[in-house]
Amino acid sequence: MIKVMIVEDDEQIRIILGKMIERNEGFGVVASCGDFASAISSFISLRPEVVFMDIDLGGESGLDCAKAITELAPKVKIVFATAHSEYMANAFEIYAFDYLVKPFDMERIGKTLARIKAMQEPTDQIEKSAGAHDEKLIIKGKEEINFVDIKDIIMIERTDGVTRIVTDTDVYLTSQSLSALEEKLDPGKFMRCHKSYIIRKNAIRKLEVYGRWTYVVKLKGSEETALMTAEKYKELVGT
DSSP: OEEEEEEOSOHHHHHHHHHHHHTSTTEEEEEEESSHHHHHHHHHHHOOSEEEEOSEETTEEHHHHHHHHHHHOTTOEEEEEESOGGGHHHHHHTTOSEEEESSOOHHHHHHHHHHHHHHOOTTOOTTOOGGGOOSEEEEEOSSOEEEEEGGGEEEEEEETTEEEEEESSOEEEEOOOHHHHHTTSOTTTEEEEETTEEEEGGGEEEEEEOSSSEEEEEETTOSOEEEEEHHHHHHHHTO
């Protein structure tokens, strides 16, 4: 089955479009989203091969959303489905696969999906990584969404209701919990060393005793430090 995601701020249109798509054999709608943030989150978790995208997402830009998705997965097929024909040139700058204008025509949608099906190869699976872990982490801030390469993250800290994601060169702030971020990380490379910290294992430079049950973690190439419990220390060193 070719996985399809619909991004449209009008719920009724999402329902109608979804039914039209699923009338075509071999296609299934795996996500139906009404805004930018939920579209990105759903794309990361479900990895659809095709995205039907409205231009106007209730005041948010579908063009910007499509750009963000194609940065994550350049092979994804974006089909703009909108009432705004004047944005067609802008859409194809993002390498849109097709551009459908409302009201939608069943035959027209069928032709678009037929072309996609004909092009689809069994090995064309969008950005599947070994171990099923994402290569990028979505960091949702108050006014922006950042796409951070997981390989660059050395530490994540939760303090005073704010989560800090530290890389070699930058620090990103978000309200996302450590537990939510931990689920997206490879446990073979990262460890929850303390209730307030996640660290990359190969970024550990030195451990210093800090009280009876805690260690201070010094990190390579950074002035940042983390804490590690005695239990996690034993887990790390295998004793």
